Amino acid sequence: MFMVAACKKKEIYSVIPLIEYKTAHFYQNAEGVDTLMVLVFSFKDGDGDIGLTQADTSAPFNPVLDPVNNNKLINPYYNNLYIDYFELVNGTYQSLKTPFGNDTLRYPFRFESLTPEGRHKAIRGDIEVGISPVPLAYNPQSDTVMYRFFIYDRALHKSNIAESPALIWKR
Numbered sequence: 001m002f003m004v005a006a007c008k009k010k011e012i013y014s015v016i017p018l019i020e021y022k023t024a025h026f027y028q029n030a031e032g033v034d035t036l037m038v039l040v041f042s043f044k045d046g047d048g049d050i051g052l053t054q055a056d057t058s059a060p061f062n063p064v065l066d067p068v069n070n071n072k073l074i075n076p077y078y079n080n081l082y083i084d085y086f087e088l089v090n091g092t093y094q095s096l097k098t099p100f101g102n103d104t105l106r107y108p109f110r111f112e113s114l115t116p117e118g119r120h121k122a123i124r125g126d127i128e129v130g131i132s133p134v135p136l137a138y139n140p141q142s143d144t145v146m147y148r149f150f151i152y153d154r155a156l157h158k159s160n161i162a163e164s165p166a167l168i169w170k171r
Contacts, residue, residue: 011122013046017151017159022126024167034170039083039129039147041162048121049154051113052080060156072103079108080152081127085134088144088166096134107131113154133169143169 022040029035064075085105086093095104116123148163
């Protein structure tokens with residue numbers, strides 16, 4: 001789930017995307033258990049090359065799989081948004097290891113192109129991303145989490161790394 005609002009005033013931004021956490025909204029079921037969180041962050045980009053089209057499947061945006069490591073996707077540019085999950089454990093945030101290996105929990109996303117029409121391509125706006133709760137099988141004790149995230153633009157510029165404040169999932 002992605003929603004975007006963009007401004008097309010003549011503004012000047014860096015061609016390296018800049019992102020910033022804005023807010024998170026939780027949605028509960030009838031029992032009061034959180035079933036979805038929507039993470040909202042703002043972005044600015046000077047040349048507007050944010051997002052990928054469905055046709056962006058050739059290198060460097062092609063899916064490259066590692067045949068040695070269970071066909072894990074190893075091309076970082078296939079997706080353009082990465083959100084890393086951290087849990088508060090004994091007063092410090094720690095990345096969570098998946099129960100299926102030694103991988104840390106990372107949400108990869110691929111959002112659509114947001115390049116504005118016209119001559120001036122500078123763009124800013126908000127992106128909303130729906131995230132499901134981590135299954136209780138991963139860590140049934142933790143409810144306080146934090147997310148770190150970044151994006152890539154089509155020129156392969158990596159944005160700054162932004163992070164959420166402490167967020168509490170109701171289980």
